Amino acid sequence: MDHRHLGRTGLRVSRLGLGTLTWARDIGEQDAAELLRIFWEAGGSLVDTADVYADGAAEYLLGRLIGSVVPREDLVIATKAGSVPDPYRRYDGSRGHLLAALDASLERLGTDHVDLWQLHAYDPVTPLEETLQALDIAVASGRARYAGVSGFCGWQLAKAATWQLGAPGARVRLASSQMEYSLLQRGVEREVLPAALDLGIALLPSSPLGRGVLTGKYRQGALPADSRGASEQLAPFVAPYLDEAASRIVDAVSIAADGLAVTPLQVALAWVRDRPGVAAPIVGARTARQLSAALSVEDLSLPQEICQALDDVSAPEHRYPDHDWSSL
Known part of the structure; x- marks a missing residue:
């Protein structure tokens, strides 16, 4: 698998990442071991997790x-800190909480450092300079090699990076921003992605397959029994992408896939992987078969005509004030 630099840093990562959101919740140790082995044997290196995934498990x-x-x-x-299971305060970006969370993550991971430590979300209560100081301390102390953010909107990302x-030399450069990005969710193109490109920050797209919808598994209207859409816990997560607008995009992806003799999954994943500013989409495969299907996209590059057609059918409606994405 090819590797890319993470933003304007010297860190190189595989151009697909392996997500662990469902590990220790829906995926047990044996299956997780198989996923990690398959990913590694394919040349993958970036593994993304968080301290709140399965409550640390x-x-x-x-x-x-x-x-x-x-x-x-x-x-x-790569791991994250800052989200808290508190109904009155969803995020805690205080220096004390973040550094304690990092120490706890290192203990659970059994390592003395993480390669990429990410702020899980923007905390509107804690002064941003205090939150960012935790990143500086983590890198200066050797507990983290690089730092990034997750879930920051455009102005928050620009403010933090600036x-x-x-x-x-005194503060650590932000290397990455993790955000949802796919043919079904292109909202980052309005402000987040232009800011990231200007500041040399790589994008790590989460849910690059539109929460599984872009694979085409829901095209017939039925919910496969083993799908997230049929899961009581995850059905609300998938539901927003089962509307008529999404259906048109999924149909276009499927038509493109038929023309290229590949799968809709491969088309959707190749599209987001090769967007400007993207370093590595994070794939949350639940089975070895799903992961192998995602890894098979390595040798696929979409023709420009296909990319343009997909761009057109999925184009988001950016109202005033707009940004001329085509100029980037």
Whole structure:
């Protein structure tokens, strides 16, 4: 698998990442080990997790597999901190909470450092400079090699990145921003992606397959029994992408796939992987078959005519004030 630099840094990551959102919840140790092994054997390196995935159990499970299944030095481990299971305060970006969360993540992962530490969300209560100082301390202390953010809107990303660039050498440059991005969700193109491109920040798209809808599994209207759409817990997550507008996009992806003699999954994943500013879509495969299907996109490059057709059918409606995406 090809590797790319993560933003304007020296860190290189595989151009597909492996997500662990459902590890230790829907995926047990044996299946997780198989997923990690398949990913590694295909040349994958970036594995993304978070301290709140399965209440920390996803990190613990990944930690059990590091070394026994895949050498630690072959992985780029990315985790997140800042989300809290508190109905009154969803995010805690205080320096004390973040650094304590990082120490707990390292213990669960069984490693002395993570390669990429990400703020899980913007905390509107804590002063941003305090939140960002936690990133500086983490990197300066060697507990994290690089720093990024997740879920920041355009102005939040620009403010954070500019603050960090204001004192070269004293503050750590933001390497990445993780956001949902697919043919069914192109909202990042309005402000987040232009800001990231200007500031040299890589985008790590989550849900690059439109929460599974872009695979075409829901085209006939039925919900496959083993799908997220049929899951009581995840059905609300999938439902927004089962409307008529999404159906038109899925049909276009399927037509393109038929013409190229590939699958809708491959078309949708190749489209987002090769968008400007994207470093590595994060694939949340639940089975070895799903992961192998995603990895098969490595040798696929979509013809420009197909990309343009997909761009047109999925074009978001950006109202005033708009940004001329075509000029980027």
